[in-house]
Amino acid sequence: MTATDGLTDLGTRSQESAEPAAPRGRRFGSVELLAVLLVLLVVFRDPLAALISDPRLQTWTTVFVSVLVQAVPFLVFGVVLSAVIAVFVPRSFWARALPxxxxxxxxxxxxxxxxxxxCECGSVPIAGSLIRRxxxxxxxLAFLLSAPAINPIVLTATAVAFPGNPEMVVARGVASLIVAVAMGxxxxxxxxxxxxxLPPRPHEDGSRLKAFVAACRHDVMHAGGFLVLGAAAAATINVVVPEAWLQRVADNPVxxxxALAVLAVLLSICSEADAFVAASLSQFSLTSRLVFLVVGPMVDLKLIAMQTGVFGRRFAVRFAPATFVAAILVGAGIGAVLL
Incomplete structure (x- = not known):
């Protein structure tokens, strides 16, 4: 092969490598999956209605739907306002505002x-941003713990979930603030x-509107998924676990x-919706349900995973257990005084 042929072949390969790659098809994401599920529910609504004719399944469906219907408006409203603050409020504002x-x-x-x-899903990255600033x-860290627990949306949701016990709102706010400040x-x-x-911050491209839409989309799908799991778990507990077992646990104060502190960690429910799940656990005392509401926004499985990703494993293995113990002690103490 001559030198001219080699140069020609090299030029041909360079031209081929310079050609733009074929565009990839749109990825099938969580929103598309949700749309497909909704369509399937509409199409097969009659067979599904026949399946839940059993009284126990009807009870499960009633509890599950009631928790979702009450919690979703607070979840959506909270996610939108959280995205507004995260995108449009300058990060440097918090550093200037604090002593x-x-x-x-x-x-x-x-x-x-x-x-x-x-909710707590947004407080973890914001806390990391504060440290960077x-x-x-x-x-x-005090902000990370208090923001999901004492903001107006969460306290209003608690008041709606416990209409006959307004002291639960005060107890939740006071106990959560004490734990947050004590841990700080x-x-x-x-x-x-x-x-x-802290991991390196990726470069941010695009307009603020795109960032706002992306934040809302991510938080609604992420927190909404945990809300569905939490509502399903609450409904399952009310139906599957024998009433005698629940009553036996509920009758023991300690x-x-x-039990409800551990349940709060396992369910990983968004703080804007956890009050409705706690209200459904009517077998338990107000104090134990207060501990559930104090522990949940501060220590749960998704928070531990997020804290590990944002702050590192060495932080999470120390901070999460200490917060768990503090939340139980303070929640039980405030419950004994105010409830």
């Missing part, structure tokens, strides 16, 4: 959680900078608190 002294910044950051009407980690001060005292390892 410079770390010990004073912790309770200030805890109280700042009132202005974030969102120079906010002391103790204050950012504990981190200020015992925490180590090397325990937090065992009922521990």
């Amino acid at each position: 410079r002294h770390p010990a004073l910044a912790v309770p200030a950051a805890g109280l700042a959680g009132v202005v974030l009407p969102g 120079g906010v002391t980690p103790a204050a950012a 001060w504990l981190w200020l005292r015992l925490g180590r900078a090397e325990w937090i390892k 065992l009922s608190v521990i």
